[in-house]
Amino acid sequence: MTTNAAGHIGVSRDFLRRSRQYLADGDLHQAAEKGWGAAAHMIKAVAASEGWEYEHHDQFDMVAQNASQRFRQPSVRQYGNSAHFLHRSFYRHPDFLQRDAISQHIDDVEKMVDALEPFVT
Numbered sequence: 531m532t533t534n535a536a537g538h539i540g541v542s543r544d545f546l547r548r549s550r551q552y553l554a555d556g557d558l559h560q561a562a563e564k565g566w567g568a569a570a571h572m573i574k575a576v577a578a579s580e581g582w583e584y585e586h587h588d589q590f591d592m593v594a595q596n597a598s599q600r601f602r603q604p605s606v607r608q609y610g611n612s613a614h615f616l617h618r619s620f621y622r623h624p625d626f627l628q629r630d631a632i633s634q635h636i637d638d639v640e641k642m643v644d645a646l647e648p649f650v651t
Contacts, residue, residue: 535650538575542568542643549636558627562619565636569613572643573597579650590614601649609642 549564570590576597577584584593591610598606612635619627619635 535575535578538571542571562616566617612638
């Protein structure tokens with residue numbers, strides 16, 4: 531595993547832990563954004579490991595799609611949609627944030643991290 535990929539996995543795991551803590555504390559905006567960050571760093575780890583470009587958020591879907599196909603993990607695309615939901619939630623008015631939805635999407639991001647981590651070398 532490259533040092534860069536390992537670093538991204540570490541950040542991803544840390545952000546997952548922090549997203550759960552923010553959720554427990556009732557800070558839904560930060561919970562959602564840390565969940566997005568966990569997904570983004572996992573996708574960055576995959577990109578670094580595979581030699582794929584990922585410099586901008588708009589490349590998230592391309593890398594996730596490529597990983598889904600290469601590693602035969604079709605659920606990665608669904609989990610990527612959950613990550614986008616979390617990112618969008620950061621910009622929503624607090625009255626429109628739903629704790630249960632954010633929690634479920636964080637669960638999906640964790641599944642994505644778990645599914646992809648074994649393939650990062």
